[in-house]
Amino acid sequence: MSNELDGAVAIVxxxxxxxxxxxxxxxxxxxxxxAVVDVNLNAAAEYGEQLTAASVEDELRDRAGSxxxxxxxxxxxxxxxxxxxxGLDHHQRLDILVVSAGGAVTPAxxxxxxxTPDEDFTTVVxxxxxxxxxxxxxxxxxxxxxxxxxxxxxxSQSALWVTPDGSLxxxxxxxAAVVQYSRYLAAEVGPWGIRVNCIAPGVIRTSRLVSxxxxxxxxxxxxxxxxLRRQGEPSDIADAVQYLTTPLSSYxxxxxxxxxxxxxxx
Numbered sequence: 094m095s096n097e098l099d100g101a102v103a104i105v106x107x108x109x110x111x112x113x114x115x116x117x118x119x120x121x122x123x124x125x126x127x128a129v130v131d132v133n134l135n136a137a138a139e140y141g142e143q144l145t146a147a148s149v150e151d152e153l154r155d156r157a158g159s160x161x162x163x164x165x166x167x168x169x170x171x172x173x174x175x176x177x178x179x180g181l182d183h184h185q186r187l188d189i190l191v192v193s194a195g196g197a198v199t200p201a202x203x204x205x206x207x208x209t210p211d212e213d214f215t216t217v218v219x220x221x222x223x224x225x226x227x228x229x230x231x232x233x234x235x236x237x238x239x240x241x242x243x244x245x246x247x248x249s250q251s252a253l254w255v256t257p258d259g260s261l262x263x264x265x266x267x268x269a270a271v272v273q274y275s276r277y278l279a280a281e282v283g284p285w286g287i288r289v290n291c292i293a294p295g296v297i298r299t300s301r302l303v304s305x306x307x308x309x310x311x312x313x314x315x316x317x318x319x320x321l322r323r324q325g326e327p328s329d330i331a332d333a334v335q336y337l338t339t340p341l342s343s344y345x346x347x348x349x350x351x352x353x354x355x356x357x358x359x
Contacts (some may be wrong), residue, residue: 097339099124102184104177106130106167106228107194109149110137111299112247115327116191116334117149121156123335125189128161128180129153130173132194142300167194168219173227181235189338190232191245193330195221195271196301197264206262214263221267225274229289233282241286243338246275247330248293248349253357268293272349279347288346290337295353297325320355 103120107113108129114137121127129149137144146152153160161183165176181187197204198220199213225246236242251261252268272291279289296302296319333352336342351357 096124097335098189101125101188102180102186103127103189103191103338104130104180104187104228104232106173106176106190106192106224107247108191109134109162110140110142111193111301112294112297112327112330113191113193114142114149114152115331116193118152118156119328119331119335120189120191120338121153121160123339124157126157126159126161126184127153128163128183130163130165130167130176130180132164132166134162134164137300140300140303167224167227170223170227170230173224174231177228177231177235186239187232187235188239188242189244190228190236190242191247191334191338192225192228193247194224194228195247195268197251197261199263201260204261204263205259209263217263218267218270221264222270222274225271229274229278233278233285233287236287237282237285242288243342244275244278244282244287244289245334245337246271246289246291248272248275248291250293250295250351250353250357253293253349253351275349276347283346288337288342290342290346291349292330292333292337293349293351293353293357294330295319295325295351295356297327297330299327318356318359319353320358323354325352325354 105117108117109131150162251265275291
């Protein structure tokens with residue numbers, strides 16, 4: 094890996110496993126001092142995700158000589174602010190925020206638009222939308238004070254298209270809100286040198302989906318429905334985060350990058 098991010102400080106929200114962990118490790122490999130924030134710092138073990146060290150924090154230290162892990166419920170604005178401040182207090186600056194926390198965490202059987210119960214809707218909005226707002230709101234002031242930075246939010250292909258059977262309605266709505274929030278935020282903070290971009294992943298082979306033997310990971314289905322004829326890996330999202338947080342994208346903001354093998358073209 095190059096040293097494109099030497100001296101930079103990054104926080105990855107939802108970085109204990111899956112896509113978030115892949116992004117955190119990539120930033121560390123590029124030279125950044127990385128802090129991961131997660132409600133469960135042992136989330137990788139829950140789904141059998143193999144680490145290369147005793148903990149994600151140790152993995153980060155192995156790559157960059159520095160690493161930090163902060164446990165926090167990012168749906169709580171005060172907890173999110175404290176977590177961001179902890180990283181800031183430790184490193185005295187903040188250059189990069191990646192918010193990968195989220196997911197379709199409620200039962201799919203009751204996720205259609207006309208039947209989603211209030212409690213599911215609240216949970217999905219909290220986990221997918223409020224986490225983004227809480228983290229960004231706490232991050233913008235220190236980035237503004239230091240002269241700029243890069244924020245990457247995480248939406249989903251569900252924000253860009255609709256499932257044929259109408260399922261995952263609240264999830265798709267919440268992720269669509271993340272897309273639009275990111276655009277509005279980019280317009281606001283651009284004059285301060287802060288870039289905000291959003292990634293919309295397709296089906297990614299995270300440890301959670303693999304461990305649950307999710308139907309969306311059916312390889313025959315993937316071969317038929319994805320133009321690139323394969324499903325995504327967490328490293329594919331890390332590639333996009335690398336682009337959006339390094340000088341390669343210094344003139345890119347307010348954009349939504351679908352990393353889905355071409356799925357949303359259809």
